[in-house]
Amino acid sequence: MEQQELESRLSQMEGKLIGTQQTKNNRIFLLCEAEKCSDVCRFLFEELSLRFVISTGIDADDCFEVLHHFSNDQTGCMVTVKAFIRDRTKPSIGSITPFVPAAEWIEREMHDVLGIDFENHPNMRRLILCDDWPEGVYPLRKDAKL
Amino acid sequence: MGWKLWSLKKSIWVFHVNTGACNNCDIEIVDLLTPKFDVERFGIKLVGSPRHADALLVTGVGTRQAAKRLQEVYRQTSKPCVVFCMGACACGTGIFEGAYHVAGPVDKIIKEVDPNAIIAYVPGCPPKPEAMISGVVKALSVL
Amino acid sequence: MGAFLEGKGKSKEMNTPWQNLFWILIFPGFLFTLVLGLLASWLVRKVSALVQWRVGPPFYQPLADVMKLLGKEILIPQDACRVVFIAAPLVGLSGVLLLAVVLWQTAITQTAFVGDIIVAIYLMVLPSLALILGSSASASPHAAIGTSREMKLVLSYELPMALAFVVVIIKTAAAVGIGRQLDMAAISQCAPVLSVSGLLAFLTALLCIQAKLGFVPFDIAESETEVAGGVIIEYSGALLAVWKIMQAMMLVVLPLFLVMVFLGGFGTTGWPLAWGVGKYVLVLVLIILIKNTNPRVRIDQAMRFFWFYCGTAMVAAVILATLGSCYGIDWL
Numbered sequence: 255m256e257q258q259e260l261e262s263r264l265s266q267m268e269g270k271l272i273g274t275q276q277t278k279n280n281r282i283f284l285l286c287e288a289e290k291c292s293d294v295c296r297f298l299f300e301e302l303s304l305r306f307v308i309s310t311g312i313d314a315d316d317c318f319e320v321l322h323h324f325s326n327d328q329t330g331c332m333v334t335v336k337a338f339i340r341d342r343t344k345p346s347i348g349s350i351t352p353f354v355p356a357a358e359w360i361e362r363e364m365h366d367v368l369g370i371d372f373e374n375h376p377n378m379r380r381l382i383l384c385d386d387w388p389e390g391v392y393p394l395r396k397d398a399k400l
Numbered sequence: 401m402g403w404k405l406w407s408l409k410k411s412i413w414v415f416h417v418n419t420g421a422c423n424n425c426d427i428e429i430v431d432l433l434t435p436k437f438d439v440e441r442f443g444i445k446l447v448g449s450p451r452h453a454d455a456l457l458v459t460g461v462g463t464r465q466a467a468k469r470l471q472e473v474y475r476q477t478s479k480p481c482v483v484f485c486m487g488a489c490a491c492g493t494g495i496f497e498g499a500y501h502v503a504g505p506v507d508k509i510i511k512e513v514d515p516n517a518i519i520a521y522v523p524g525c526p527p528k529p530e531a532m533i534s535g536v537v538k539a540l541s542v543l
Numbered sequence: 544m545g546a547f548l549e550g551k552g553k554s555k556e557m558n559t560p561w562q563n564l565f566w567i568l569i570f571p572g573f574l575f576t577l578v579l580g581l582l583a584s585w586l587v588r589k590v591s592a593l594v595q596w597r598v599g600p601p602f603y604q605p606l607a608d609v610m611k612l613l614g615k616e617i618l619i620p621q622d623a624c625r626v627v628f629i630a631a632p633l634v635g636l637s638g639v640l641l642l643a644v645v646l647w648q649t650a651i652t653q654t655a656f657v658g659d660i661i662v663a664i665y666l667m668v669l670p671s672l673a674l675i676l677g678s679s680a681s682a683s684p685h686a687a688i689g690t691s692r693e694m695k696l697v698l699s700y701e702l703p704m705a706l707a708f709v710v711v712i713i714k715t716a717a718a719v720g721i722g723r724q725l726d727m728a729a730i731s732q733c734a735p736v737l738s739v740s741g742l743l744a745f746l747t748a749l750l751c752i753q754a755k756l757g758f759v760p761f762d763i764a765e766s767e768t769e770v771a772g773g774v775i776i777e778y779s780g781a782l783l784a785v786w787k788i789m790q791a792m793m794l795v796v797l798p799l800f801l802v803m804v805f806l807g808g809f810g811t812t813g814w815p816l817a818w819g820v821g822k823y824v825l826v827l828v829l830i831i832l833i834k835n836t837n838p839r840v841r842i843d844q845a846m847r848f849f850w851f852y853c854g855t856a857m858v859a860a861v862i863l864a865t866l867g868s869c870y871g872i873d874w875l
Contacts (some may be wrong), residue, residue, distance in 0.1 A: 384465035386502070393500040400500045407610035410603070438597035443604055447774035449685075451618055451779040454611070459607070478615045478779040 255302070257329050263302060264333070270294055280331040289377055291320065291337035292348035298324050304333060306354045311364040313396050318370055320343045322357070338369065349375040367394040408454060409540045411443040415453035415477070419470050419506065421460030423502065424526040429457055429537035432529040439533060443538075451475045455536070458506045461489040461496045467503040469490045482518045482539065483510055486532060488525045518543075548700035553680035559679065571647040573640055580791030581605040584670045586832050587794070594835045605791060612784035620777050622682035630777070631677030638669025639792045646799055649731065650809040650819075660730060663800060664708060670789055671697045674764070677776035677786075689773030692842045693764035696754055700761075704751040706857035707744035710864045711735050711804050717868035731808030738874050740860040740867065745805045747860075749826070753795045753833055754845070757790065760837040761845055798826040 255263075257279075263281065264274070268287040272292040286294055297305045304324035312319040318339040325332050336362045349372035351358045361372045362381040369392035372378065383393075392398055408501070418426055432439060433446050447453050450473050462470060474483070488494035490506045503509060510517045522535035566572055584605040592599025619628060645663060675693050678686040714735040737739035754761035765773045775786055802809055802822045809819035840848070867875030 384463065386464070398500075403610055407607045410607040411611045431618060435592075435595045435597050438592070440592060440600050441598050441609060441669065445831050446701060451777060452772065452775075452783060476618065480615065487606035511658040512862075 255326065255328060257331060259332075260302070260326055260331060265298055266292060277357045280329065281332065282333045283334045283336050284333065285338070288320075288337050288339045288347045291322070291335060292350060295322050295324075295350045296353055297351075298333060298335065302326075306356050307332070308365065309357060309360045310369060311369060311394075313394065315396070317342065318368065320347055320364070320370065322350060336360070344371070345369065346371040346372050346373060351375050351377075365394075368369050368392055369395065401537050405543065409543060411445075412454045412482075412536070412540065413445050413447045413452055414455045414457050414484075415447055415450045415473075416457045416475055417450075417459070417470060418461035419458060419460040419466035419490075419509075420501070421487065421489060425490070428526045428532065429459065429486065430530055437529050437533065442451045442533075444536070444538060445454035451482065453477050455482045455484055458484055458490050459486045460506075461493045462503050462506050462509045463501045464503040465501075467509045470506070474510055474513055474517070480518075481519060482543070483507075484536065485519060486524075486538070487527060488523050491521045491523050494525065502535055528533055565642070567644055567808045571651065574645075576640075576643045576792050576795050577788060579791075580788075580795045581609070583827060584791045586827065587834070590828070591832045591835050594832075605787075607785050609787055609791075612787065613781050614723035615780040617780035618777075619784055620682050623777065624680040624682075627676055628777075629782065631673045632782050632789065634676070635670040635673030635793075636789045638666050638673065638783055639789050642666040642669075642741075642800075643792060643796045645801065646796060648798070650803060651811050659726065660708065660712070660804070660872045664705065667755065667785060667797070668697070668701070668798070670793060673789075674774050674786075677778070678764075681777040684776050685772065686774060689764050689776070693774055694775050695842050695846055696761065696763060699846040700751040700754045700853075701847055703747050703853035703857045706854070706861055707748040707751070708804065708859075710740050710744040710857070710860050713861070713864040713868055714738065714741060717873075721759065731803040734805070734807030736805045738805075738864075738867065740863040740875060741805065743856050743860040743863075745801070747857055748801055748805065749829060750802060750833075750853065751849075753830060754849075756793055756797060756830070757835045759832065760833070760840045761847060762839060764840050796825075798823055798830065801826050846848075 257370040262280075264284070267284075270293055271284050271286045273285040274330055277283070277286070279347070281311060284294060299306060304326055307323040307325050308322065310319075312321070320337045320339065322335045322337075323332055326333070341348055345368075347370060349361055351361060351372070358375070358377060359381060361375055362378060364370050365372060365378060365381045366381050367377075369390075380387075391400075393400060416426070416429055431437070433444075450456070456474065456477060456479075458470065460466070474481075483493050485506045489496060492505045493502055496502050507517075507519045507521075510519060520535065520539035522532055525533055527535070568574065582602075584600050585600065588604065589599040591601075596813050620623060634792045642663060643660060645666070649659065667669070671693065675690055678690045678693070709731060715730045715733055718733045750761075757765055765775060775783065778786060799809065802819065806822045806826075808815075809823070812818045863875045867873065
């Protein structure tokens with residue numbers, strides 16, 4: 255869809271977000287809390303039919319951030335949902351795999367290396383760490399002792 | 401030199417093992433075995449099973465997951481055999497020094513199984529096919 | 544040498560065991576066929592290299608390969624059936640060796656026994672059977688896939704090949720009379736390829752030989768990029784050397800069989816000898832060219848090819864040959 259239409263439909267969702275950023279013409283960030291992330295992604299994937307690209311997990315000092323990137327192929331605009339997980343002791347967020355099957359592996363990878371728990375994930379198993387890696391040690395966390 | 405050593409030098413069958421490489425070195429090895437570089441004139445042939453191989457071309461830093469598998473493949477290669485560490489990562493962990501998934505460079509993993517293993521190093525990131533050929537031929541001439 | 548061969552021809556039954564042993568093991572049995580086989584195998588690799596615009600291996604390469612394999616250790620998988628695993632390559636080698644001796648005896652001394660073409664056809668199955676036995680004793684899933692593919696391949700090409708030889712036998716009966724058509728010496732006097740049914744039979748037999756030798760497009764059982772070596776994946780050292788020796792000897796024996804059965808035999812002195820060597824080289828070059836210009840086919844494509852296309856062609860050829868021999872038309 256065209257850029258104007260995209261922006262106007264995104265503004266429909268203002269209620270669920272805590273902020274938006276538009277750094278460039280084709281780069282939009284939607285900031286939200288962890289609980290609303292799943293609804294926002296479902297809106298983007300099903301209502302606006304954006305294409306899921308990849309996800310990112312970040313260990314910011316006071317919270318975890320999970321970014322889901324969606325692409326509007328017609329204009330080349332990337333819409334990123336940035337979810338903040340405030341609880342550092344037991345980080346948890348709703349999984350988007352039930353309606354975006356392509357997100358299954360990247361969520362398993364984020365769970366392996368950052369320890370973020372994805373609720374309702376259909377197949378949460380070890381993906382990229384080796385078989386004899388101890389449980390509970392998450393190598394990509396800033397305070398990981400290796 | 402005995403007939404065994406002569407025939408080993410003249411007819412080296414290679415098997416390619418990837419222990420966690422970024423695939424750059426693997427692409428160069430696959431390039432090497434195409435007709436353009438013609439390694440068949442040295443008697444080098446790619447075989448599909450480690451039991452038929454005389455040389456293991458190992459790429460990649462030895463990750464923890466691949467370390468046990470590499471040792472198993474080495475045990476299944478019928479001796480005498482040579483291990484070629486291709487690329488900077490295999491020679492000495494390259495840019496992955498100290499990372500959490502590294503179980504040591506390839507020669508450390510092989511020496512755990514066989515302290516007398518014959519190991520040759522071909523550095524580069526990735527090594528050019530000409531460099532690989534020259535490395536293999538030089539290693540064969542000092543065997 | 545001439546007197547020795549004459550002596551062989553005249554009184555076969557009275558040869559000493561030492562002469563027979565020499566015949567089987569040195570000339571023209573094991574050692575001679577092995578040397579020729581290694582040379583032929585080098586020829587295959589060199590011509591393939593030249594076709595691909597590169598320099599190939601030096602002439603001693605197959606010899607170096609076999610010597611190196613003899614010097615390596617033999618690893619036997621723990622779950623393999625040891626007896627069958629070790630015996631299978633030896634059984635295959637003995638089959639090829641027997642076939643070589645029978646063929647050279649017919650070629651050199653022109654005497655054999657009636658029905659020896661049937662024996663030759665049976666002996667040609669033995670290497671494939673040994674391959675199947677050896678790989679199923681290997682206790683490896685890759686070898687199991689290789690075994691099933693080899694079995695299907697053997698099932699598919701044995702029928703057209705048998706029919707091709709039936710065509711030859713019919714044409715020989717027409718040429719030399721009823722009693723002697725199963726005698727290979729008699730068959731090699733006439734050249735069945737100079738007729739429609741004979742030409743069809745020769746082409747089909749050539750493709751069946753390609754499958755039996757395990758060359759592209761029919762090297763399905765040993766495809767190294769798909770099943771990691773397939774039937775011989777678990778073999779190493781001296782046992783693998785025996786497989787390689789067997790394949791080298793088959794490279795001499797099978798085209799020689801085609802030359803004797805279709806192209807009119809192999810002489811022993813002077814012009815007939817040179818002509819015979821030329822025919823053998825022709826068959827070998829045909830095999831190499833087919834090998835270098837085709838990709839590998841899937842097993843179901845190979846089965847369809849042999850059963851439907853070659854099979855119907857061979858049935859047509861048999862009918863043509865029968866018609867030709869009934870009505871005395873030579874070129875059918």
